[in-house]
Amino acid sequence: MQSRMRPEYYLSQEIFEREQAKIFRKTWLFAGLKALIPDHGNTMVRMLAGFPVTISNHYGVFQAHHGQEAQAIQAVGQLLFVNLAPDPMPIHDHFSPSFFSSLESCSTAWGSEVLHTVWHAKFNWKLIFENLRDMNHVRFLHGGNFANYLDMTIPVPEELAEEAAQPLDDTSAQSLRAAIRRFNWGGATPVLIPHRRKVPWHAMVQPWGGEDRYYDWLAYPNLHIASGNAGHSFTLECYTPVSPGRTDVELFWIMARKTQDFDFSSQALLANMHGSKQIVGEDIAMLEAVQNVLHSRAPMPHQGAYEAQNRLIERCYATLMDTESEF
Amino acid sequence: MKSRWVVGTGDYLDLAYHAWTQASATEDVQKITVPQGADYEFDLSIFDTLHPELGDVFIAVDDRFGNFKRMELFRVALERGFTLSSFVSANADVASEAKIGKNVFIGPQAIIGHHCKIEYNSVVHAGAQIGANSHLRASVWIEPGVQIGSRVEIGTHAIIRTGAIVRSGIKVGKGAELGWPQLYSADIADKTVYDTRYDEPILVYGS
Numbered sequence: 382m383q384s385r386m387r388p389e390y391y392l393s394q395e396i397f398e399r400e401q402a403k404i405f406r407k408t409w410l411f412a413g414l415k416a417l418i419p420d421h422g423n424t425m426v427r428m429l430a431g432f433p434v435t436i437s438n439h440y441g442v443f444q445a446h447h448g449q450e451a452q453a454i455q456a457v458g459q460l461l462f463v464n465l466a467p468d469p470m471p472i473h474d475h476f477s478p479s480f481f482s483s484l485e486s487c488s489t490a491w492g493s494e495v496l497h498t499v500w501h502a503k504f505n506w507k508l509i510f511e512n513l514r515d516m517n518h519v520r521f522l523h524g525g526n527f528a529n530y531l532d533m534t535i536p537v538p539e540e541l542a543e544e545a546a547q548p549l550d551d552t553s554a555q556s557l558r559a560a561i562r563r564f565n566w567g568g569a570t571p572v573l574i575p576h577r578r579k580v581p582w583h584a585m586v587q588p589w590g591g592e593d594r595y596y597d598w599l600a601y602p603n604l605h606i607a608s609g610n611a612g613h614s615f616t617l618e619c620y621t622p623v624s625p626g627r628t629d630v631e632l633f634w635i636m637a638r639k640t641q642d643f644d645f646s647s648q649a650l651l652a653n654m655h656g657s658k659q660i661v662g663e664d665i666a667m668l669e670a671v672q673n674v675l676h677s678r679a680p681m682p683h684q685g686a687y688e689a690q691n692r693l694i695e696r697c698y699a700t701l702m703d704t705e706s707e708f
Numbered sequence: 709m710k711s712r713w714v715v716g717t718g719d720y721l722d723l724a725y726h727a728w729t730q731a732s733a734t735e736d737v738q739k740i741t742v743p744q745g746a747d748y749e750f751d752l753s754i755f756d757t758l759h760p761e762l763g764d765v766f767i768a769v770d771d772r773f774g775n776f777k778r779m780e781l782f783r784v785a786l787e788r789g790f791t792l793s794s795f796v797s798a799n800a801d802v803a804s805e806a807k808i809g810k811n812v813f814i815g816p817q818a819i820i821g822h823h824c825k826i827e828y829n830s831v832v833h834a835g836a837q838i839g840a841n842s843h844l845r846a847s848v849w850i851e852p853g854v855q856i857g858s859r860v861e862i863g864t865h866a867i868i869r870t871g872a873i874v875r876s877g878i879k880v881g882k883g884a885e886l887g888w889p890q891l892y893s894a895d896i897a898d899k900t901v902y903d904t905r906y907d908e909p910i911l912v913y914g915s
Contacts, residue, residue, distance in 0.1 A: 419914060494912065494914045
């Protein structure tokens with residue numbers, strides 16, 4: 382199957398601005414964690430859809446402002462989401478109740494210590510989401526580490542591949558919102574962790590999920606959450622488009638809630654972050670190489686059935702970019 | 709002859725062992741490696757073979773896990789009643805008023821200014837300069853050639869890597885890691901990590 386994604390989607394400033402207007406200023410964006418502003422009077426400034434948005438804690442109520450203008454904000458457990466649309470879609474139009482509940486459940490189990498950093502990557506933001514939804518990438522990109530530890534092969538139902546091959550007939554806002562709900566999923570994956578490395582601090586936290594599984598959440602368009610140690614700690618990756626060829630990759634690490642106090646928890650999270658730096662660094666290096674060779678007359682790639690999820694997103698994305706349809 | 713057991717792991721164990729060997733003609737200096745398991749836990753059984761009345765211990769574990777692993781062995785040795793002397797190279801320039809805690813290592817050509825305080829279990833490698841009236845709290849790791857101004861306070865478990873210059877009067881928070889080779893001219897918050905592999909510092913919120 383030929384991809385629906387034309388090179389200009391990754392290169393054009395005009396397309397980038399359309400994405401900002403039609404996706405990032407219409408959908409619910411991950412905007413940070415409560416733990417970053419835990420007390421009354423705490424504030425943080427986040428770049429969302431190209432705008433600086435001030436998020437504040439007012440006696441435990443979280444508020445978002447762009448300039449003087451209040452923006453819609455929704456707490457989901459520890460997570461904060463902001464919608465910059467003048468008439469924002471209800472959050473359940475974007476996140477299904479089951480996805481919402483899963484995010485809420487896992488993030489409520491998190492502790493209050495957060496590590497945070499930013500990498501300035503040289504690729505278009507869509508590439509990293511496409512990479513994450515292609516689970517075959519693990520054995521090709523992470524053969525030296527992650528792939529030895531987990532079998533990330535997840536079968537794709539044939540009917541999904543068939544559906545993804547069809548055009549999107551109904552391009553109404555209602556249909557597009559129904560489509561976007563399917564781009565978000567999360568919780569327990571079928572991937573078992575057969576030989577989880579047990580380190581002493583694992584016994585000092587209350588893990589989420591209760592199984593030795595890989596946990597994974599994708600919230601379109603800017604958030605990925607994962608736990609590769611069976612719910613003992615979690616990484617959050619937030620993707621902020623800066624320009625067609627630039628994306629800020631923010632990385633957060635947070636631990637499941639402690640059951641006893643210990644003073645080296647930030648070092649444990651730092652060790653996690655260094656591990657993920659290696660893995661995500663492999664992704665970033667490949668995606669930057671892809672971006673680097675893209676040009677306006679680059680041939681359209683071919684996709685396999687395993688990329689059905691990407692194809693579902695791409696038909697929705699192409700509709701938004703190439704027509705007047707909106708969420 | 710009394711024994712000097714240099715106990716730990718890695719390259720720093722080797723460095724400390726050779727430093728003690730050269731410095732101690734009257735002691736039986738022995739290098740003892742403590743194995744770490746897959747879970748990074750130390751096998752402490754080696755301590756069962758040592759007796760405090762027969763020798764002293766020097767703990768030599770590098771900065772791994774934010775200096776917590778060195779601290780872990782230090783506490784074990786202390787709890788078992790061992791004396792933990794410091795090592796100060798004969799080629800270091802240490803002001804006579806400086807206070808040096810237990811199990812501190814000060815390498816050759818290091819300069820420790822007057823009225824400095826170096827708390828227990830800290831390591832100041834060769835050629836590092838610590839300005840007058842500076843205070844290094846417990847279990848700090850200072851790499852070779854680091855320059856630290858006067859009146860600098862360095863929090864417990866902090867790591868200052870080669871190439872870093874810390875301006876006088878600065879406070880470096882506990883658990884901070886200054887790994888970018890640059891001048892640090894503002895206070896550093898607790899646990900902030902400047903690591904050359906990253907584009908931006910790693911910040912820690914909450915606890």
